[in-house]
Amino acid sequence: MTDVVLNINGHDIHVAQGVSVAAAIAMAGSAVTRRSVRGAARALLCGMGVCQECRVTIDGRMHQLSCQTLCADGMRVTTGEERP
Amino acid sequence: MTRYDVLVIGAGPAGLAAAHAAVALGGQVGLVDDNPLAGGQIWRGGPEQQQDQRAQRIWSDLRAAPNLTYLPQTRVLYAPAPQQLQVQTPTSSATLHYEKLILATGARERLLPFPGWTLPGVTGAGGLQALAKGGYPVQGKRVVVAGSGPLLLAVAATLRAKGAEIVAIIEQAPLPALARFGFGLLATPSKITQALQLAAQLGGIPYLRGSHVHSALGDGTLQSILIQRGGARELEALQCDYLACGYGLLPNVELAQALGCVTASNQRQTTVLVDEEQLTSVFGVYCAGEGTGVGGVDLALAEGRIAGLAATRQLTAARQLYGERARWKKFAARLERAFALQPELLKLAGDDTIVCRCEDVCHSELRTHTSWRSAKLQTRCGMGPCQGRICGGATELLYGWRPDAVRMPISPARIASIIDD
Numbered sequence: 001m002t003d004v005v006l007n008i009n010g011h012d013i014h015v016a017q018g019v020s021v022a023a024a025i026a027m028a029g030s031a032v033t034r035r036s037v038r039g040a041a042r043a044l045l046c047g048m049g050v051c052q053e054c055r056v057t058i059d060g061r062m063h064q065l066s067c068q069t070l071c072a073d074g075m076r077v078t079t080g081e082e083r084p
Numbered sequence: 085m086t087r088y089d090v091l092v093i094g095a096g097p098a099g100l101a102a103a104h105a106a107v108a109l110g111g112q113v114g115l116v117d118d119n120p121l122a123g124g125q126i127w128r129g130g131p132e133q134q135q136d137q138r139a140q141r142i143w144s145d146l147r148a149a150p151n152l153t154y155l156p157q158t159r160v161l162y163a164p165a166p167q168q169l170q171v172q173t174p175t176s177s178a179t180l181h182y183e184k185l186i187l188a189t190g191a192r193e194r195l196l197p198f199p200g201w202t203l204p205g206v207t208g209a210g211g212l213q214a215l216a217k218g219g220y221p222v223q224g225k226r227v228v229v230a231g232s233g234p235l236l237l238a239v240a241a242t243l244r245a246k247g248a249e250i251v252a253i254i255e256q257a258p259l260p261a262l263a264r265f266g267f268g269l270l271a272t273p274s275k276i277t278q279a280l281q282l283a284a285q286l287g288g289i290p291y292l293r294g295s296h297v298h299s300a301l302g303d304g305t306l307q308s309i310l311i312q313r314g315g316a317r318e319l320e321a322l323q324c325d326y327l328a329c330g331y332g333l334l335p336n337v338e339l340a341q342a343l344g345c346v347t348a349s350n351q352r353q354t355t356v357l358v359d360e361e362q363l364t365s366v367f368g369v370y371c372a373g374e375g376t377g378v379g380g381v382d383l384a385l386a387e388g389r390i391a392g393l394a395a396t397r398q399l400t401a402a403r404q405l406y407g408e409r410a411r412w413k414k415f416a417a418r419l420e421r422a423f424a425l426q427p428e429l430l431k432l433a434g435d436d437t438i439v440c441r442c443e444d445v446c447h448s449e450l451r452t453h454t455s456w457r458s459a460k461l462q463t464r465c466g467m468g469p470c471q472g473r474i475c476g477g478a479t480e481l482l483y484g485w486r487p488d489a490v491r492m493p494i495s496p497a498r499i500a501s502i503i504d505d
Contacts, residue, residue, distance in 0.1 A: 015219065016219065018129075018218075018219065019218065019219030020215070020218035020219060020220070022215060022218065022220060023215065023218050023219035023220040023221065024219075026220055026221055027219075027221050030204075031204050031205070031305075032204055036202070036441070036444050037442075037443060037444045037468075038444045040202060040444070041204055041304060041305075042202065042204065042441070043204030043205065043207075044207055044211065044215055044220075045195070045206075045207055045208060045211060045441070045474070046192060046193060046195070046207075046208050046211045046474070047207060047208060047210065047211035047212060047213070047214035047215040047218075047220075048119075048125055048192065048210070048211065048214050049118055049119065050192045050336075050470065050473050050474065051195075051441070051470050051473070051474045052442065052468070052469040052470045052496070053441065055469070058174075061174070063469070063496060064174065067214070067215065067218065068118060068119055068120065068157070069120065069174070070120045
């Protein structure tokens with residue numbers, strides 16, 4: 001199966017077709033998706049589009065649910081891993 | 085303008101069965117789902133990928149039906165007018181018009197707060213299963229599967245098949261309740277076959293009953309958990325990379341409530357009330373599957389098919405399924421009794437344990453409030469993007485109050501989805 005190449009926090013990562021952005025974020029190293037309102041690191045929780053913990057910025061669009069988004073070639077993902 | 089004779093919300097087993105029954109009469113049927121692939125949670129990854137022949141058959145029929153429009157990655161926001169729903173995709177929005185509406189919005193997990201549950205590495209039980217099916221890396225990871233219900237066994241089997249090392253399965257229900265449930269399976273033999281298949285896949289994994297996760301520990305990410313074994317005096321530590329912890333399922337009733345459908349709360353779950361045709365209190369709006377009460381895939385398929393048949397007035401065919409539906413409802417009732425939550429689970433949250441994860445509101449800030457409204461106004465509990473879907477299930481058990489009304493839009497929306505058109 002052909003790989004998909006996407007960019008997470010500035011680093012290219014190769015994943016198989018059909019992999020969720022949430023999974024790609026974890027494969028890239030840290031599973032952290034966002035910072036809470038008090039600054040704590042958060043990662044995936046419900047896995048099914050309910051809890052909103054997995055939200056990240058995808059192709060410039062904020063608050064996208066990474067667990068309900070499949071990786072696509074050229075996609076650019078920014079997580080809350082780095083403190084602003 | 086798109087106008088559907090039947091619009092189905094949710095492409096899990098209930099929604100697929102409903103759409104399948106409805107397309108047969110030739111009217112325009114729309115099938116809306118917020119995931120990129122159909123199948124819901126139990127048939128996640130696409131119905132065509134499942135071993136369950138029913139999934140493959142329904143899906144291949146639907147794909148061949150020229151009168152079916154499948155709308156993936158589409159979320160319902162609100163009803164701008166009767167018989168209309170405003171929806172958005174990741175890049176666009178639309179208004180869908182319908183004659184009949186079938187709600188098959190499924191269930192979510194009940195997640196209970198305990199010290200450390202916000203650490204990266206702690207997920208729902210079904211949550212980690214769903215993530216793993218989407219390629220989430222679990223190979224070689226040490227995983228504890230905990231909480232309650234038969235879902236834990238299915239989760240452990242999926243994770244093990246994907247290369248995870250399952251450290252233990254921790255079930256809060258005590259052995260006597262589980263034994264009674266096991267005996268009751270004799271009434272539904274297909275469930276015994278399923279249980280035996282699962283048991284074979286889970287050989288060698290400790291299954292601790294009457295036990296629960298007390299807390300999760302780690303510096304920045306999960307490293308270990310403390311568990312309370314049934315009857316043990318002291319807590320026991322287990323090292324793990326992931327903790328997949330969920331305490332059963334809660335119906336997703338927000339859309340039904342937003343449309344004015346009457347719901348009822350009993351046995352600590354809120355369900356949409358329906359008549360024998362799966363019709364809600366709102367004319368032309370049906371509900372099928374977990375929304376009417378958690379019951380699993382077989383009940384969801386029966387209810388979905390009945391709703392699809394009833395919405396297209398194929399009532400004789402619908403009535404033939406009433407007996408099957410009644411049988412699976414009995415199974416669901418046995419399930420609920422066997423896995424009733426033990427009271428000690430409600431004492432796990434400490435003063436500084438976060439209950440509302442969206443707004444970082446702690447147990448100590450909430451327990452003095454007497455209502456959801458009071459807590460919401462003074463602490464912002466439930467006012468974040470999940471809109472109380474996660475903390476609401478916990479506050480109901482911890483404090484006896486839950487979200488008192490649904491807020492529109494029912495999921496976070498882009499401004500453009502509401503003001504463009």
